[in-house]
């Protein structure tokens with residue numbers, strides 16, 4: 039799209055003075071006061087900030103699940119304010135993936151059906167949907183768990199199903215809200231490695247909210263929410279004892295998957 | 305389709321909820337099928353009892369009641385006037401020519417009926433009326449049998465002054481019964497027909513010296529088929545007995561019409577004409593034409609016999625008309641309400657799930673379709689299970705059978721007999737009881753109706769759930785924990 043015509047790839051997300059207020063008649067809460075940033079395609083961005091600072095609200099605005107009270111938002115170069123509800127739905131289906139803290143799998147559907155749910159309505163045939171879902175489950179190391187219900191899976195496995203669901207449609211943007219928030223440290227790290235490995239091998243922009251400095255450090259860009267204000271920050275320095283964390287290489291991915299397979303109850 | 309797999313997964317994996325909703329609808333359907341088939345069976349049984357030949361709507365009777373207020377109302381020729389006067393004389397209380405006071409005597413007097421006679425030819429004329437299928441002529445009389453000693457004129461005068469009760473003080477006894485002259489080939493139009501025979505045989509056309517007794521009269525008089533009977537000095541053989549028809553007109557004894565006319569000295573006269581119209585739509589026209597046939601005629605439909613019948617069958621029929629409808633409506637509303645509540649509960653429990661599906665690109669329409677689809681599956685299951693349940697229950701009841709009773713006085717063949725003094729013993733009318741086995745049947749129409757109602761209830765539940773699901777805001781739904 040860019041190289042042939044010589045156009046520059048539009049940024050994944052462009053936020054200009056984004057604001058979101060909630061009011062219940064008498065009181066008005068400013069969840070997001072001022073958010074201005076540009077998130078380029080294929081980059082990894084972390085958002086940190088105290089609880090209640092507006093991170094989730096911001097992510098929902100970016101994911102077209104909510105509408106800003108003021109400010110501008112462009113998703114993949116398209117002005118959000120000009121989109122119809124149907125266009126927003128289509129964009130979410132085809133270009134955006136979500137990963138949630140509580141995994142949010144449909145409890146009555148199997149792992150593969152949960153992944154497949156993200157392809158419903160895309161025009162892909164049933165056969166195609168199943169194949170793509172199976173391939174995606176294989177890539178998150180859960181090929182042998184395709185027929186399992188969420189309740190039969192560990193937290194780490196559930197989150198990997200959710201990651202497969204977010205990625206199966208080849209989105210341009212993944213929005214993750216504390217994806218490791220419900221996992222123990224080791225499982226959380228493994229899940230993050232997996233997620234990063236997958237987005238870095240595609241050209242997907244990842245925006246993830248996290249409380250974990252170690253997770254935040256893995257990003258290219260570092261943002262912080264402070265009482266509704268978004269600001270760019272420097273990454274927290276690594277603890278002195280820790281070894282430098284290398285970028286994931288193909289061999290490393292295989293190791294992570296193997297480890298995840300071994301420690302299912304994570 | 306993903307919808308189908310998702311719906312299947314949802315319904316099988318949340319089994320308790322599915323079973324509750326399906327059962328609620330199934331019970332509703334079963335009630336529709338059960339109550340509906342019972343009501344139908346009762347209606348059918350009632351129709352069978354009251355109108356075994358399906359002629360209730362087409363039969364008419366022509367009579368000529370005594371006009372209260374004097375004969376002046378009737379515009380009759382002098383000959384007809386004289387005849388009726390003679391017929392309605394007070395011969396029953398004239399003892400002058402029986403013999404000397406104190407001598408034994410026995411006689412039968414044919415009393416004037418409260419229905420005046422008219423010429424027999426009217427039957428032929430009635431048969432010519434357009435739309436008339438069949439006619440049957442009849443003559444009904446009251447027979448007064450007197451037996452005892454001839455009273456002295458002064459005793460008689462005294463008794464008559466004191467009133468009817470004092471007649472009992474005279475030294476003779478009364479016995480009265482009603483007698484009908486019928487056309488033995490008149491079928492169900494005649495006052496008695498072959499189908500009513502309970503012992504012996506029916507009258508044969510042109511036969512002489514044969515009489516039929518009603519069961520009630522035979523029991524009262526201790527008569528049975530084969531007995532000899534003396535009427536007005538002639539010997540008769542009781543060839544058979546007949547049971548009363550429920551709600552229909554009846555007499556105590558039956559003779560062929562010609563023979564009764566001769567015996568009662570009313571040759572060529574009848575006082576009852578039963579007419580059957582070809583179709584029920586023609587009844588109005590036929591009724592009008594009949595009324596013009598005989599001066600002072602009263603034409604009535606026989607449909608009103610239904611009003612004279614009571615008993616558990618009629619109670620059941622009344623119930624099926626009233627309470628059944630209430631039961632149906634209440635149970636359907638209850639079934640639909642449970643289905644709606646279950647669906648709303650399901651949607652509300654799945655709020656976060658629905659928010660998630662919306663986030664990953666499901667349109668509101670797809671979510672609505674999903675909820676509706678699931679409810680329609682529940683409705684279909686409810687329809688199937690309910691039909692099976694209802695049909696099973698009906699089958700069980702039908703196998704055991706329900707016995708209901710219809711009872712009613714058979715109407716006196718002579719209208720107004722109720723006013724005859726009790727001393728005459730008339731007015732004791734036979735009570736006819738008929739027991740009928742009511743067999744409910746779950747017809748395809750009922751099963752279909754029940755099934756459609758379940759589907760409708762499922763649809764209502766689905767629409768309620770879909771309405772709630774469509775209003776779920778993904779941003780808010782995703783904030784829910786659990």
Ligand SMILES: Nc1ncnc2c1ncn2[C@@H]1O[C@H](COP(=O)(O)OP(=O)(O)O)[C@@H](O)[C@H]1O
Pocket residue numbers: 060061067068069087088089090091092093094095096263780
């Ligand atoms: N729908 C809402 N109505 C009212 N207040 C809300 C709503 N959603 C979020 N808030 C408020 O907005 C603020 C930011 O919330 P949130 O974005 O969830 O913060 P974070 O994710 O950083 O913890 C909080 O004070 C929260 O109570």
Ligand SMILES: [Mg+2]
Pocket residue numbers: 093094095215
């Ligand atoms: Mg949050």
